[in-house]
Amino acid sequence: MRYKLTYILICIIYIIAQPALGHNKIDKSKIYNLKNKKPAIDTSTYFDANNIKMGMRNTGQLIDPFLQFEWPKNSGLYTIFTGGLWVAGKINNETRIAAVLYDTSAYLPGTIINGVPQSPNNPRFKFYKIFKTDSTGTNSDYDNWPVEDGAPILPDSSPIRKSFQNIWCVYNDSRNQSREFSTLPLSVEVQQYVYGDSIPGQLENTVFAEFKIINKGSSVINDAYIGIWLDCDIGFFADDLVGIDTSLKLAYSFNYNDEDLYYGDAPPALGLVILKMPVENENSYSFIGFKYLDSLWDDPINANEAYNFMKGLKRDGSSIIDPNTNEITRIMYSGDPITQTGWIDTSSNDKKMLLSFGPINMQPYESRNLHFVLTVGSGNDRLSSLSNLKENIQQIKDYYNEKLIRTLLFSTYNINFDTLAVGLERSYDLIIKNTGEANVEIDSITCDNDNFTVNHFSFSLNSGDSSIINIKFLPQIAEQHNGKIIFYHNAFKNQDTIIVQGRGIIYQPLCYIPTPAIDFDTVFVDSFKVKDLRIHNSGNAVLKIDSIISTNPDFSIITRSLDVAPFDSANISVKYSPSIKNSEIGFAIIYHNAQPNIDSVILSGKKFISKSLPLLNGWNLLSLPIKSSKSYVYNLYPSALSKAYNYDNGYVANDSVISGIGFWLKFPNATVVEYIGKPISVETLYVEAGWNLIGAPSYNIETAKIIQIPDNIIISDFYKFIDSYIKSYVLEPGYGYWVKIKNPGTLIFNP
Missing domain, CATH: 2.60.40.10 (Immunoglobulins)
Incomplete structure (x- = not known):
């Protein structure tokens, strides 16, 4: 057989020199003479949302042999070497197979349209990796989600995200060169969706995978089989066993010894759990365990052998006999290694497994779905790891059945009706979609606020179908209204809550x-x-x-x-x-x-006011026509030759002047002075008996309108000086005036 001598030599070296090998990992790809022949059209990526790091290639290798299935993540330890999807059937009585086997594959990236495979060189035929937290503008894969190629979407056209990390790609079996088993293509298109989360428990050691297989050809594929082929290597590749627990739909691989070259004395167990079969009859499946270099159970070398294995037969087409019951079976190693009952695998080897479903007939454009998980169990030794794996399968199935099989997705979970006048009505169409695989029953819909109403009460929603739920807001009073609309159903969580809010108002200006x-x-x-x-x-x-x-x-x-x-x-x-x-x-x-x-x-x-006043050469009798408690002469009258002389039972020289008080000031030449400041609107002057030298306000005021307190204390005319004394009947801003007072009192200027 292929690579026989190399394999025997490696196994001899391993058996003899195991203690000396330590953890220097043997490169299995060299033993199988694999070449990393990744063409330019190919892309690879990792699923790494939890404890698993699984490398994938979009040419059908669910596990890329050059990236493998690492557990725990970043440990450098691996449980699967490679694996992928097998599809086989007959077209016009000719056997055709689409399969991956190590580094060869029948698949190329891309879709098939009207029977024609699209160019695998199109850059859009790549892996799209999106996350639960993505939104528009945060991830180019989210923004460019390939809806036209079959990528699943919500009612609002946004990508479906089943878990924290979600990876989607599409490929088809149009490869003609380097095609395993060298048959003609089946013209099947495969839409692959891989996802997972780091939820504590078994789910953090689990990756979900969904295959949608579509017959895109014009011919019926008769007696078709769909299967998953895995080359499981629990640490060291040559010391593993395989088996299946039919009650759990669990195919598994675990170590032959309690001591593994790489994992040590607690090697894990790997499980492949079927969640959704691509057949109607749940008993229409087979399980084959391959042994390297075994004449009966080594890898198939041609299409007929591969097809026989997928049908649950020996490579020559004869029936498999259970050695414990001597009965014909399609399922190898269905016993229990823990209790050592039934048919169990006891031969340490480089093991592979093939879990196949069929036969079915696939009409043109008919699709079949295969859902499963790859999950890892760990314990103190090889059997406790297998036991742990079996015990935790139910958590995976519950998660899938509750969250994924029956899943309702709403176009929004928060509706804001904004403001609306009392007595008017506003509607909102809420879209609800069943994105699961089973029908969902909406048992009832309730609302805790009478200002919001719903037009549905109970109904059924088939898988993939959508329904529009009309919600109305009719405010009865002018205030903020908040409510909860609760949908009771048999899908995941059994209920969903939609928050509704709106404000009732009365039409009025503000x-x-x-x-x-x-x-x-x-x-x-x-x-x-x-x-x-x-x-x-x-x-x-x-x-x-x-x-x-x-x-x-x-x-x-x-x-x-x-x-x-x-x-x-x-x-x-x-x-x-x-x-x-x-x-x-x-x-x-x-x-x-x-x-x-x-x-x-x-x-x-x-x-403010602006006032111009002409001045004479020599002495001028002046007053300040703007408000000022104290203004210096040299600032107001820079050309003056004297100080300011006001009268208080005699002349008094001052360096400053204030409004309301008249004063003498001498100038060398005739000039004009400019006053700018706040005006004097009401002026109150205190006067003494006898002659008083007073100032005028900021405006002209008739002397007859001056208020005297007490009455009739003015006993003379008013006199200003312009070259000589002039009798004045109107006081003008900027001039000083003499007036004689009979008794002390007050003069008030009011415009």
Whole structure:
């Protein structure tokens, strides 16, 4: 047989020199003369979501012989060398087989369309790896999920994610060169989906695999068989056993000895658990255990031998006899190694297994599904590892049956109806899809809030079907409404909850003024400045501004009435034209139809005046026409030749001047002085009996309008000086004036 001499030599070396070998792993690919012939069209990837690291190739090798099946992950220890899908059948009475065997394969990447295999060089025929946490923009494989090639999707067209890590690819048996068993293609397309999670327990040592096999040819495939072939190597490759537990649908491989060259004294056991068969009759399957260099049970060397093995026969087509019962069987090694009962494998060897299902007839475009897991059990020795494997199979099946066989997926789990007027109605179509393999019964739907209603109560949902559930929001009162719609069913978790929310409102305007105060800053008297007052309607009805008034005539409202649409804004123009006599603060009062029907905005500004005054050569009788508690002469009058002389029972020289007090100041030439500052609107002067030298305010005021406290204390005319004294009936800003007072009192200037 092939490689016989090499194999015998390696086994002799292993037996004789095992203690010296330590953990220097023998390269099995060299023993089998395998070549890593990965073409450019090929891609590889790893499943590595839990304790398993399984290398795959998208040419049909579920386990790539050059990447293998590592357990525990990153330990450098392996339990499977290689394996993949076998499909066999007859077309026009001619046997055809699509299979992988070590480094050869009948498969190429890509789909078959209208009977024509698509180019395997198309870069989209690759592995797509997505995760439970992916969303748009986070993973290019998620964004480019190949729906057109058959990749499964949800009702909202997003990728189906059955677990934390999900890997999908598609291939077909169109390879003609280097094809194992050298038959013509069957024209089958295989959509492969591998997934898993790190859920504590047996699931963290498990990888799920699903094959969807489609006859894409124009001919019926008669007497077809679908199988999984595995070359299991529990550590060292030449000391393994295989078997099957028919009650658990568990094919397994475990170590012949309690001591393995690589795993040591606690070698694990590997299991292949069937979850969904591609046949209707659950008893239509066979199990073959291969032995390397065994004339009866070595690998098949041609299509007829391979087909016979898949049918559960010997390589020559004769029946298999159970040595314990002497009865014909299709299932080898169905006994129990733990109890040492029934037909069990007792021959240490490089073992492979083939688990096949059939016969079936596959019509053109008919598909069959094969679901299974690869899982690892561990214990203190080889048999306790096998026992552990069997004991934990139920957790895997429960997970699959509850979460995967019957699975409901909703287009959303949170519905926000936003705001809606009381008495109106808004609908939302919730899409629910049965992504599992079995029918789902929706027993009932409840809601804990009467403002939300559902148009379904109980119904059935066939596998792959979707249904639209119409949910309505009809708010009865104006407030926030929150609720839960609960779907009770026989799928995974037995119930799903949809959160619903919405706010009931009454149509009304809401007046919002973002800026509660407008400051015009500095504006000169006899000038003006315009600013906008922004009014926002945050309500859902038209805001009517009926009128806007100002409490200060210096602030005028240009726009007095307008309508503001819901959720819109408008600007009101406000003009500030300061006068001397009015205050610098006011209010804009806004009357409208929103509660509480009135709003106000503070208006403020700083008014200044600019005053020019001609001065004479020589002495001038002056006063300060702007507000000042103390202003230095050299700042106000830089060309002055003297200090300022005011009168207080005699002349007093000062370096500074204040408003309201008259003073003499001498200049070398005629000139003009400019005053800029805040105006004097109301001035109160305290006067003494006799002559007083006073100042004028920032505006002209008739002497007859000066308020005297007490009455009639003024006993002379007012006199200003321009080259000579001049009687004045109007006091002008910037000049000083003499006036005689009968008794001490107060003079008030009010414009």
